[in-house]
Amino acid sequence: MNTNPHLRASKTAVLLLNLGTPSAPTAKAVRAYLKEFLSDPRVVEIPRVIWWFILNGIILPIRSGASAKKYASIWLPKLGSPLMHYSRLQAKELAEVFADQGHTVLVDLAMRYGEPSTEQALVSLKEQGMERLLLLPLYPQYSATTSASSFDEVFRVLKTWRDQPELRLVKHYHDHPAYIQALRNQVLSAWEKDGRPDFAVGDRFVMSFHGLPKRNLMKGDPYHCECLKTGRLLGESLGLEPGEYLVTFQSRFGRAEWLKPYTAPMIEKLAKEGCKRIDIFCPGFPADCLETLEEIAMEAREIFLEHGGRDYRYIPCLNSNPEWIDALADIAEQHLLGWSLGTESADELTLRNQRAEAAKIHAV
Numbered sequence: 001m002n003t004n005p006h007l008r009a010s011k012t013a014v015l016l017l018n019l020g021t022p023s024a025p026t027a028k029a030v031r032a033y034l035k036e037f038l039s040d041p042r043v044v045e046i047p048r049v050i051w052w053f054i055l056n057g058i059i060l061p062i063r064s065g066a067s068a069k070k071y072a073s074i075w076l077p078k079l080g081s082p083l084m085h086y087s088r089l090q091a092k093e094l095a096e097v098f099a100d101q102g103h104t105v106l107v108d109l110a111m112r113y114g115e116p117s118t119e120q121a122l123v124s125l126k127e128q129g130m131e132r133l134l135l136l137p138l139y140p141q142y143s144a145t146t147s148a149s150s151f152d153e154v155f156r157v158l159k160t161w162r163d164q165p166e167l168r169l170v171k172h173y174h175d176h177p178a179y180i181q182a183l184r185n186q187v188l189s190a191w192e193k194d195g196r197p198d199f200a201v202g203d204r205f206v207m208s209f210h211g212l213p214k215r216n217l218m219k220g221d222p223y224h225c226e227c228l229k230t231g232r233l234l235g236e237s238l239g240l241e242p243g244e245y246l247v248t249f250q251s252r253f254g255r256a257e258w259l260k261p262y263t264a265p266m267i268e269k270l271a272k273e274g275c276k277r278i279d280i281f282c283p284g285f286p287a288d289c290l291e292t293l294e295e296i297a298m299e300a301r302e303i304f305l306e307h308g309g310r311d312y313r314y315i316p317c318l319n320s321n322p323e324w325i326d327a328l329a330d331i332a333e334q335h336l337l338g339w340s341l342g343t344e345s346a347d348e349l350t351l352r353n354q355r356a357e358a359a360k361i362h363a364v
Contacts, residue, residue: 010131012339013106013165014098014332015121016091017137017150020113021081021289025071031064036113042149045215067290074293086287087111087138089320090328097329103341106130110150118153126165132339135169136332138286140179141230142172143212143223170335174226175233178327183230183283184237185323190279190315199244203277204270207231208296209284211249211258224259230283250300251291267300271307278304281315286324288317 022033038044038055046054071081079085087109095107106128110121125133135154139146151169158164173179187205197203209227217224231247238245250263270278280300282292297314304312318324 009129010340011104011106011129012132012134012336012341013108013125013128013130014094014134014136014336015125015154016087016094016107016109017118017135017139017147017154018083018087018109018111018287019139019146020111021083022068022071023114024080025068025075027065027068030068030071031060033114034064034067035060040113040149042152043145070294071290073298074290081289082293083287083289084111086317086319090138090287090325093320093322093325094328094332097325098341101329105336105341110154112146112150112153118150119157122154122157126161131165133165133167134332134335135167136328136335137170139284140172140176140286141174141209141223141226141284143216144221145212145216145223147171166339168335170331172222172226173331174230176327176331178330180230180233180237182318182321182324182327183234183281186318186321187234187238187279187281187315190313194313197277197279199240202273202275203279204275205235205238205240205245206248206263206267206278206280207234207245208248208250208263208280208282208300210291211251211262213254214257214259217259227259227284234283250295263296264300264303267304267309268307271304271309274308276309277311277313278309279313279315282317285317287319292317 020033020037022029035055038059041048044051044055074082076082076085091107091109095105098105098107106125108116108121108125110116110118112118135151137147137150139150142148158167191197197205199205207230209231212221212223227249228247231245235242235245246261246266248261248263248266249259252258252262267278267280280296282296285292292314301312301314
């Protein structure tokens with residue numbers, strides 16, 4: 001690697017930030033992942049000493065094996081974790097969009113928990129000449145438990161660097177037109193294939209977002225409001241009336257009250273009230289993962305059918321949909337304005353080095 005800073009091209013980079021995934025669908029791998037995830041004080045706001053005993057004495061011994069079985073049910077043959085697979089695809093295809101536009105922009109992926117770690121990604125970008133860095137979370141709706149935690153980890157790593165890059169971050173894009181358009185077309189594509197729900201006879205479109213404890217909302221976390229806005233904008237873009245679509249929250253954990261309405265009880269309620277078809281979509285998850293493929297596509301389906309429902313249709317997440325990749329590029333480009341998206345030529349690097357050497361001579 002060239003250690004002369006004047007002979008190394010300075011580059012702009014985009015770092016996609018996502019939550020993470022176990023390295024394998026085994027109890028050991030899941031335990032390591034859950035321990036790192038649930039030890040984050042941004043995720044669990046309980047006094048550390050108390051939580052340490054709960055986590056290590058109760059949760060990890062009980063949940064690791066059970067969660068491993070759930071991960072095994074959605075693990076992709078040869079491709080592994082769906083979240084990892086699609087997140088890597090999103091980074092790869094975003095880089096290709098920049099390249100097709102004639103830009104030289106480094107694109108990488110960092111997981112908040114597990115690998116590739118934030119530190120690994122940042123070091124790799126630095127070695128490639130990164131001087132300007134845009135952080136782009138794969139969390140459309142901002143929450144302290146997700147976006148802020150990922151930013152914290154970037155700041156922690158950069159705190160140890162002597163020469164830090166110029167830094168920008170994308171806080172959220174829950175109402176960005178390109179994001180809403182990508183969601184809309186993902187739903188319409190499913191309806192073109194399988195038929196549109198008949199809302200006149202009671203069919204419903206459910207948008208399920210990951211839940212949070214209600215106390216997070218009370219403390220000022222904007223996540224709940226941003227989810228509701230995404231749901232409203234998507235419903236309006238599909239031409240739906242209030243009542244034809246519902247916004248719910250899934251993945252409740254523990255005994256505390258979480259954001260309502262809860263997804264599973266709502267699906268059961270709709271089935272008992274005579275709703276025969278539900279189409280369900282998870283707009284807050286840009287990539288399919290355990291929470292969408294197992295909890296929503298499998299568990300929630302069983303609940304609906306067991307309580308009288310007949311037709312349950314899960315609409316996949318955006319994953320590597322080209323419209324979603326274009327939306328990511330659009331969001332990134334708006335935050336890259338004013339930064340160089342090219343690479344300096346050899347002549348420019350030589351000239352910069354000559355000027356630096358001349359400055360040294362005059363300084364002496």
